[in-house]
Amino acid sequence: MPAAATPFDFNDFDAPVAAPAPIKMRTKPAVTYTQAELDDAIAEARKDAVKAIAAAEAIKQTALMDEIAARLNRSLDAENARIAQHVETLTAIAENIVTTFCADAGLARQGDIALGMVDRFLQASETRAEATLVIPAKTSKRCRARIEKALADREADHVAIVADKAMAQGDARLEWRGGAMAQSGDDIQEQIKALFSATRTKAPAKLARKDDEP
Numbered sequence: 626m627p628a629a630a631t632p633f634d635f636n637d638f639d640a641p642v643a644a645p646a647p648i649k650m651r652t653k654p655a656v657t658y659t660q661a662e663l664d665d666a667i668a669e670a671r672k673d674a675v676k677a678i679a680a681a682e683a684i685k686q687t688a689l690m691d692e693i694a695a696r697l698n699r700s701l702d703a704e705n706a707r708i709a710q711h712v713e714t715l716t717a718i719a720e721n722i723v724t725t726f727c728a729d730a731g732l733a734r735q736g737d738i739a740l741g742m743v744d745r746f747l748q749a750s751e752t753r754a755e756a757t758l759v760i761p762a763k764t765s766k767r768c769r770a771r772i773e774k775a776l777a778d779r780e781a782d783h784v785a786i787v788a789d790k791a792m793a794q795g796d797a798r799l800e801w802r803g804g805a806m807a808q809s810g811d812d813i814q815e816q817i818k819a820l821f822s823a824t825r826t827k828a829p830a831k832l833a834r835k836d837d838e839p
Contacts, residue, residue, distance in 0.1 A: 736768030
């Protein structure tokens with residue numbers, strides 16, 4: 626026998642539904658700070674900011690100083706180059722003056738130079754060996770009479786004088802059997818060149834560069 630149906634009251638659809646009970650949430654307690662702690666945090670933040678600003682400024686200043694140093698070094702290099710050029714110019718002028726002076730002095734004293742060789746020959750010679758003094762033709766024209774007189778005063782009539790048109794001014798040569806001595810104007814000029822060449826190798830003191838400092 627079928628079960629009896631349970632009667633249903635359709636008015637239950639309009640009955641209010643009870644609200645669910647609220648879910649209780651577990652919450653952390655709010656964090657609180659004292660005024661002193663807040664002041665310390667602000668002060669520390671300011672210190673960090675100052676350090677960051679100082680570091681950035683130091684980088685800028687270092688870059689600026691490097692640029693200034695580089696410009697100064699370029700200026701010093703240019704100044705050293707000008708000094709070197711100035712020294713070279715003065716050295717060349719001095720060399721030219723000395724060379725010209727010595728050449729003129731050599732021409733003026735050719736007679737004395739020739740007689741100096743004769744005197745050395747006479748002092749070294751134990752006999753009255755014949756010798757020949759060879760001098761440039763121009764020197765012979767200017768100084769021959771004086772040289773002949775000087776030879777006569779020295780009783781050196783065994784020394785003959787010969788003029789050589791091919792001989793350069795400033796040169797002189799004394800020849801005798803078995804030997805000879807000579808004086809060359811070129812030798813003097815070579816000595817002058819060597820002197821000034823040594824001067825050029827001694828560079829003037831340079832202005833100190835920043836990166837040369839210890």
